[in-house]
Structures are given as structure tokens and as C-alpha cells.
Amino acid sequence: MKYAYYPGCSLRGTGRAYEESLLAVFQALEIDLQELEDWNCCGATTYMSVDELTSYALAARNLALAERDHMNVVAPCAACYLVLNKTQRYMHDYPDIKLVVSRALAAIGLHYDDHVQVRHPLDILLHEVGLKAIAAKVKTPLKGLQVAPYYGCQIVRPYATFDDQRNPTSMDRLLEACGAKIVHYPLKTRCCGGSQKGTLPEIGLELIRHLLTEAQNNGADVIATVCPLCQFNLECFQKEAGNHNHPISMPVLYFTQLMALALGASGEAIGLQRSLIPIEPLLARKEIAYA
Amino acid sequence: MELKRTVKFEADRDPEFARWISHTVGGERIRHCLQCGLCSGSCPLSLYMDYTPRRLMHLSREGFKEEVLSSSSIWLCTACYACMVECPKKINITHLMYALKQRAIEERFYPKRFPIPVMAQQFSRMVRGSGRITESWLIVRVFLRTAIWRLLGMSGLGLRLFRAGRMTLKPEKIERRAEIISMLDSVAATRKELAL
Amino acid sequence: MPEIPSSAIESSRERPRIGVYVCHCGTNIAGIVDVRAIVEFAAKLPGVVVSRDYKYMCSDPGQALIQQDIAEHHLNRVIVASCSPLLHEATFRRVLSRAGLNAFLLQMVNIREHVSWVHLNQREATEKTKDLVRAAVRRVSLHKPLQKRRVSINPHVLVVGGGIAGIHAALTLAEAGKQVYLVEREPTIGGHMAKFDKTFPTLDCAACILTPKMTAVGSHPRIHLWTYSEVVRVEGYVGNYKVKVRRKPRYVIEDLCLGCQECVTACVYKEAKNPDEFNLGLSKRKPVYLPFPQAVPQKVVIDPQTCIQFKSGKCKKTCVEACGDRKAIDFTQKETIEDIEVGTIILATGFKTFDPVRNPYYGYGRYANVYTSLEVERLINASGPTAGEIVLRDGGQPKAVGIIHCVGSRDANTNRWCSKVCCMYSLKLAHLIKERTGAEVYNFYIDMRTPGKGYEEFYDRLLDEGVHFVRGRVAEVSDWATHPSEKGRLVIRVEDTLAAFVRRIPVDMVVLSVGMEPQPDAQDVRRLFNISCSTEGWFLERHPKLAPVSTFTEGVYIAGACQGPKDIPDSVAQAGAAAAEAMALIDAQFVELEPYTAFISEDQCSGCKTCIPLCPYQAISYMEEKKKAAINEVLCKGCGTCVAGCPSGSIQQNFFEDEEIFEEIEGVLAYA
Secondary structure, three states: OEEEEOOOHHHHOOOHHHHHHHHHHHHHOOOEEEEOOOOOOOOHHHHHHHOHHHHHHHHHHHHHHHHHOOOEEEOOOHHHHHHHHHHHHHHHHOHHHHHHHHHHHHHOOOOOOOOOOEEOHHHHHHHHHOHHHHHHHOOOOOOOOEEEEEOOOOOOOOOOOOOOOOOOOHHHHHHHHOOOEEOOOOOOOOOOOOOHHHHOHHHHHHHHHHHHHHHHHOOOOEEEEOOHHHHHHHHHOHHHHOOOOOOOOOOEEEHHHHHHHHOOOOOOOOOHHHOOOOOHHHHHHOOOOOO | OOOOOOOEEHHHOOHHHHHHHHHOOOOOOHHHOOOOOHHHHHOOOHHHOOOOHHHHHHHHHHOOHHHHHOOOHHHHOOOOOHHHHHOOOOOOHHHHHHHHHHHHHHOOOOOOOOHHHHHHHHHHHHHHHHOOOOHHHHHHHHHHHHOHHHHHHOHHHHHHHHHOOOOOOOOOOOOOHHHHHHHHHHHHHHHHHHOO | OOOOOHHHHHHHHOOOOEEEEEEOOOOOOOOOOOHHHHHHHHHOOOOEEEEEEEOOOOOHHHHHHHHHHHHHOOOOEEEEEEOOHHHHHHHHHHHHHHOOOOHHHEEEEEOHHHHHOOOOOHHHHHHHHHHHHHHHHHHHOOOOOOOOEEEEOOOOEEEEOOOHHHHHHHHHHHHOOOOEEEEOOOOOOOOHHHHOOEEOOOOEEHHHHHHHHHHHHHHOOOEEEEOOEEEEEEEEEOOEEEEEEEEOOOOEOOOOOOOOOHHHHHOOOOOOOEEOOOOOOOOEEOOEEOOOOOOOOOOOEEOOOOOHHHHOOOOOOHHHHHHHHHOOEOOOOOOEEEEEEEOEEEEOOOEEEOOHHHOHHHOEOOEOOEEEHHHHHHHHOOOOOOOOOOOOOOOOOOOEEEEEEEEOOOOOOOOOOOOOOHHHHHHHHHHHHHHHHOOEEEEEEOOOOOOOOOHHHHHHHHHHOOOEEEEOOOOEEEOOOOOHHHOOOEEEEEEEOOOOEEEEEEEOEEEEEEOEEEOOOHHHHHHHOOOOEOOOOOEOOOEOOOEOOEOOOOOEEEOHHHOOOOOHHHHHHHHHHHHHHHHHHHHHOEEEEOOOOEEEOOOOOOOOOOHHHHOOOOOEEEEOOOOEEEEOOOOOOOOOHHHHHOOOOOEEEOOOOHHHHHHHHHHHHOOO
16 A cells, blocks of 8 residues: 655644654554655645635646556645545536646646545545554553544545544544543534634634533543644643633644554654643553553 | 614615526525525534524525625634535535635725735735745734734744744745646636636 | 114113223323222222223223123123223224123213313322212113114215316216216316416426316216306205205206307407406406306306396397307296205315405505416416416516515414415416516515425425525515615515515515415305314314314215315315215215114103204104104204203103213212
């Protein structure tokens, strides 16, 4: 198995630990990743608001590069995953979009024939590797660790077929295979507000507060995420989200960080030190002796 | 108390707008809307909206352009797709919200220094120039144009992220930046040619 | 009448051996009545041999329990204390019959509807139950074996009303070999459906599906079609009704008229001048006319109100000339009364549309271009006054049309009910208007109600066609312009409750989707046929769920919109059901009637004749030779009027003999 790895811009910035831990997990499970050659920004949700046609063309360049290299794409960032999938779908459904995009690709000597699958690490880990194989490679079970699995919106909605859109469980099962305990978390697919913490701060904060307090109330030690923006939102504004009577301090990790720990990676290698809310004391308290 | 005329005449409607919305990509099914309100109920942001998504669907298909484009709701939408997944009439509500945002930006239906359109514009400019986004610079550029004081308020967080290696001032760039320009030019040319 | 076996009479004369059975009805009874206390109480009552309780007495094991006790304990009387006898008296009577006892040696005590459902206090409920059980025990001891009466069924059927429901019922019965009299008040059958252009949701042409059925009625050898006729009198009882039908003169001999309409062409009026009823006055007809091209029967009719010959007697009678040797026109025709005998009757008298003059704020009658939906049906109809073109009164084409739902429906000021069909026909009209004129069409609705096969899908189609759906009850239609774009048009003022603001919408044509109402003479008709009406005036079915086409009068059935608002498929389904109910009676050949008839003790009767005029069923006659009154058991309905009226107390009624009733009353009052 060899995939074109499409990091997306955030995994080179605020989401660096996602990249580090993802690579560690895939290495431990012997899945080959090769970074997509000269990939560009997918346009994310923001570009759609200005000019959707251009946004499809930008995303399609990445698809065309993967097709040129005969590889399927792994896109860990929720927005990238959605946009790339959406582009495929809209090119398929709307001849006008296909025409515009095809011409734009032709202008740079590329073309796209809809031969690339865009997949999320959750999908590959669950369906290509499998829970048994993963469990067999666990070196440090995450015993006693209570995890709130937070999927956010754009991984499962609206296009994912690898999991249930209303009650996804792929991350739950993967982390359980690593020995963690999954807590009830009804907000697992509720929106974190995306970039709204930056643009409409009060509203963004309100959404973040709901997600954090619900995890806290349900006894979670840590929130696991699958998206760099969700991780950023949930981790960086806890002081504002809490108050004097109800302070919030809840580590927020990428699910790949938790998996990598279980599979024997060192904390440093998977960017634990990049967290603003350290998880090390919690792991020590739970006597999870990672490498 | 400010009193305004609220009755609407048929002359207040813009039938072209209603036609446009039902022909925009993803808007094909707007006319099927039953006004059940499931979208508004499932929307995590509807708590703050002046017009709920349900009401926007009705106002749009009836052609009340002013009301729709000056609504705060279209900016509150985070594209979380909750409404779209649940919609019993399979209306592509999220995409309609994108279309309304684009139209509102085109027709300048937003307050001065309103950060969302500014961010969208800065985002697209950065992609055109570098092919990728450098988050730190995007944030700086947006706040410089909307709310400089908040930049100061966020400097603490910025510093911590910088120390953790999660923010860099080195811009991310792709190798063949010219390709991005060529594609953008091609899209613009085709759009003009086909009048899309 | 079958004889009661002498053994049964013997057993009833023996000392009473009574079994008492108390039902829990789950928790319905046992939840409030102390069932065990009742059983113990009953066991001590005189004559009671067995006393038991059971969770569900009506269940198979419950019935078996009683049957077994009758055999083992030689019971000759049974009391079941459970629900209303309306529900299970027949069940338990069958138990007695199976066990070889006469079914009328049963007495039921209703301790559910009369006790447990209406009392909250357990002690009081239990005490009341004891009183009722004691009364039943005392009464049942006096019960005598009785036998049900059998009445034969006349196989002929009368169907009243020639709309789609009456047509379908008549055809169904006639196809099954029954003789049918179909009586229609108008000169043609077809009813409302004949006026429609298309039917929802399939947009089938109404005439294409209706006229084959109409001609089938007209030509069926077993259907006697009497149009322009009305039922004036109904006597008798189930299986044996005597009916008088008045046939109004159409001044044309039906058997001779060919429907060639040469008389119409020849009429001295060159131009039609009189409002055409079939087109709701939107076109004109002559005094001699055929109601519409596909009318059945294809016979012209002469309207004496407008015909010169009737008005002045001085007409050239060109119509008679044109008819020539056929001699079908007969100005001297008189109304006739036909007497028929039928066993069953189906009423399919239909509905009337709401008159929107009652809602003056919609401007009907004041503004020329405010129409009722039925008028628009005629405008759209290819054989209508405009040959299917949708035009305004001045001949212009509407650019915008407003369809106002719920006119005369869901309104405490007029009619409170939902007329059920208006949403769907409004959608149909919206579709047809948009298709034929390209106009902007607005639907103003309160709720869209589309519960039917393919109905919601049709609504969805209309949504996609770009018809405007504005949710809100229109407040006003006026020609008051407050904006330049409104000048010279009809302005609809409404709150768009979906947008949450008031809108003013100028249109060129307003369609009022009028609701359905009972026929104005529904009360007369119900009295004529001795059935009931709901408070709204719709004919009342025997049970809204389980007997929807039966009435409280045996042998009289209802079908179609006379029972309540209904669309075509529902009317046809009901008509089929009513026909099947009638056939079930006919094919059984007889009905069994309760034996609760009155009888006279001849030796006590003084022959005063007081009872004779009291009887509502003419069941009592006077025997001259004996100078005594006599009751015809077949005609007696057991109403008890003569029993109460007899000065000498010589009339008694089976199952309600004085002794039995007094014993029951004393039983209730005899506190233990």
C-alpha cells in the first residue's frame, strides 16, 4: 500500500503534531506514504466563499498530480478531505465545472480523469489495516484513559461513506483497539465554529465552550480530534471558555498522537511537547508508560 | 424607537435573484423546500442568526434579495453541513450559503471592516501568490485590515504557538507558483467565455 | 318465525341456577373495582350457583369457562359483568347457544363504561357494582326464552344521487346482478365530477374516465335511471322499503327523444340568453337545452321558467316542428309519482360548494375577476364556456393569479372543518393555469394537506414548477392601490408567515378555493330516510372507524361526500363499500331482528284503540271481530311507545316486561 500524502497547509503550521504523529502511526503499521509532489492549498472553506470555480480548479491540481503519479490520496485535514472529495463529485455532476477545471488543468499540462480516491486516515486505518492488526501492534495500551472522540463536521459530512454521518464510530473503535476508554460524547459531530473564533469571536467561543464542558461533564480526560482547526480551537481558548468557578483544562490531542503513543512512539517524535495543555501529567497519573 | 415600514410590495421582490438562486450550482432544489425548519433546528449557529436558514430559503426563492444579502446568517454559516445531511428534500443548503456569501461580497452587502469577507479575500490573494497558506501571516493580514487591537490581544497565544513550533514566519510556498497563476487566469477566461 | 324448542321453555321454568362472571378487562375494570369482592358477594345471592372472575371474559378461554360451567353445574341463567352489551352481548349470547341454553337467558352488567371508567373511588365503585349485579341476578331469574325474528330482504336497491359515488355504487350492484333504481335530481347524472377538466394528482381527463361510466349507467339493463327526479317518501324497514319517487316533467318524452338537439337549434331564441347552470352562469343556454355534451341521458329538457310557450302560450313552437314525427316534445307533461319496493338504500347525495359571498373581504360578486374554484374548473375545461382558455371577464389574459385556500373551511365564522380536497385541487388549478397562461401563480395556504397516494409528490412537482407558496390566510382582496405597480389590479393582502412580514401582492385573477358543505336540504333528506346527521350536517355513519358506510338505520347506507368532504377515489371506494354492504344483506336473503317486540294480552285489552295512532311504524291494527288491538311483529320495532301508552296495561314488551324491570329496580335499591 502506497499513498500520496497530502498534508495541507495547517499540518505545516499549527497542526504540525498531526503530521508528526500520523507519519509515526503509518510507519508503525507499515503503510507507505509519499508526499504529493508540489501540492498546493486546496482552497479550504474560505475560498469557496469568494469564488467556487477557482476553488475547484485549485483542488483539482492536487488530484491531477496524484493521478499523474498513479496514487490515491490520504488527506488528514478535515477541510482538505472535504474539498478534494467535493471537487471530484462536482466535476462529475456538473459538466460546466468539469469544463472549467479541465481547461485550467490543461493550461499547466495536467488532466484529471477521476481515477483518484481521496481517503482519510481513519478510513485507511480501520478498513485497510483493521482493528485486529492494530491491536496486535499495541505496545503501550492506553489503559484507563477516558477519551472524548470529537470528529467535528467535515470528515463525515456530507460525503464520507466510510462511517455513519450521524454517529461516526471509526475513531472510537481505533482508540479502543489501543486500549483507551471512549466516553459518551453526544457532540462528537457538532461544529467547533471553524474560523469563527477569529472572525466572530464571541460566537466562536460559545461553540467551543459547549464542546469542552460537555467533554468535561462526561468524564473525559482528553479530547481526541481529527482536524487541525478543531484541535486549535479546542486547545487554545480554554482559559477564555472557562471561568473562575469552572476552569477548563483538558488536553486536546490528535487521534494519531494517542495511537502513536500506544504503538510505541516517543512523545517527542509525535509532538506532545507542542501541546499548550500538556498531557504528560495525565499519562503519568494513569501510569501509561510510553516510550 | 425606530419605526420602519415592513410591508413588502411585489415591486420589492427581485425575480432575477430568485431565478439566479435556483440556477446556481447546488441551488437546483431550493424550490422543493417544504419550510419544515429542520435546517434551522440542526444548525449550531441558528441561535445567533437574524434569519434562520429556513427563512432564508423562502426569502431567496421568493426573490427578497435585500433581506437575504444583508442577513447576518450567511456569514454565520460555518459550512458544517449538518443541515444538508438532514434536509428531507435534499437541498444543498451549505452550498447555497456559499453562493449567497459570494453574491453578498460581489454586491458589497456587508459592514465595513467585517472580517469574514476580508479573510476570504486575503486567503485567495495568498493562494494566488504562494500556492499555499501560511497561517501566521494570514491572521496578521486579516487583523491589520479589520481589528488591529485584537492582534495585540492575541500576541500571547501567538508567542506560545511560536515557541511550540506551531507558528512560523517563513512563508510556505510551492515550487511552480506560475502554475497557480495560469490556472486562475484560465478559470477567469473560461468563465468569461461561457458567461458562467 | 322459528319455534322455541319446548326443552328450552322447560329449562327456564326450573328453579334458577345462575352463573355470575366478572371480567377484569385487563386493568380497565379490575383497576378500580374490587373484582374478588364482587365474586364473593354474588356467590351468596339467591339462585347463584357459580361465581367467578377472569382477566378477559370475552377471550376464548373466558368463553370456554362459561360454557363448561353451564354443562357441569346445569346453569340455566348467566350473568356477565363486563363492558357495554353493545360490544359483547352477541359474543356471550353465542356462548349460551353453544351450551344449549336460549341466548336470551343472559343478562349483561356494564361495569366498565358505567362504573370503572366513570368512578375514581374504589369502595364506591365496588358498592355500585354490587348493586348492579344484584339487580341483574333478580332480573335474570324472570327472563324467558326468546327467538330472533327473521325478515326477508327485497333484492332491489335504491341509489339516491347520480354523482361519481352513486354511479359507481349503481354499476357495482347492477354488475352483480341486482336491480338498481338510480334517482338523480338534475336532468343528467355526472355530479360535480362532470364539471372538472382534470383530476389530481395524475391529471387524468375527468370526462375521459367519467363518461364511460355514465353511458354504462344509461344503457345498463338492470339500472332504472330516473333523472330529474326526487325521493319524496320512504316507508318500511330493512329489506322491505316502500319508496315514492317524484319524476319532474322535462316536457320531453324521454323514450322518444334521440338527443339530436335539432329542437335546440330551432328554438325561436336565436341566441342563448339564460344563464347556463352547468357552467355556473359563465355561459348562456336556451330554454330547451342539453345540460352538457356528454349528458346521460342524452335527452333535452325544457325550462318552463324561460320558455315562451310556458310564459305566454304564444310561441311558434319551432322546436316541435323540428322534432317532427318523433313527437318527443310534450308541453302538457305532468309530474308523476313512481312507487317502488327495495330492500336496501344507498344515499350518495353529495355536497355543495361554499358560497364565498359569506366572506365579503374576498370581494366575490363585487370584483369581476374573483372566481370560485368551481368556476375556474369550467373555464379550464375544454368543453367549458371559453373552450378551455383561461381569460378574464374582459377577455384579457391574466399575468398573475392568486389562489386562496381554505375559503369556507377551517374558519369558526363559517365552517370549522377542513374540506380535504381543496389543497389538492388548488395545486391542480395552479399547475393548469401556469401551464396554459404562463402567469405567475401564488398559492395562499394555511397548511398544505396532501395525504394521498401520489399527492405529496404532486405538491413537490408544483414547488419545482415555480408556483409561489405563501403561507398565510389572506386578509383581503381589494382594488385599493398603494403602490404604482398595483394600479388597476386586485391586491391580495396577507401575512407571509414564512417570511414573517405582511405582503401586498397584485394579481389579475383571484381563485377562491371554496370548501365543501352539506347539501342545503341534507336535514330534509335525513328525516326522509330516518338517519342522523353530525352537528355539521353531514350524514352520520354508524361508526367512524368500523362502520363508515352504515347508518343507524338498518339497510340504509351512505357513500361519498354526503358523509363528509371527500375526493373522487375516496368517494368511489365508499360507493363500492356501500354496494358490498347492500349485497351482503341481499345475499344473506334475510336479517335477524331482536325479539324485543310488544305483545298484547288479549284478555286484558279493552279495545280502546289508544295505541293505534301512537305507533310510529303503523304496526298496530284493530281486529273488528274480536274488538281488540293486534300488533304486527314484523313491523314492530320495539320502541315501547304503545306499552307506555296503554291505559289498561295490557301491552307488554319482550325482554322488558314490567315484572323484569321492577325486579331490576328493586335489586338496585335493595341495599345489603
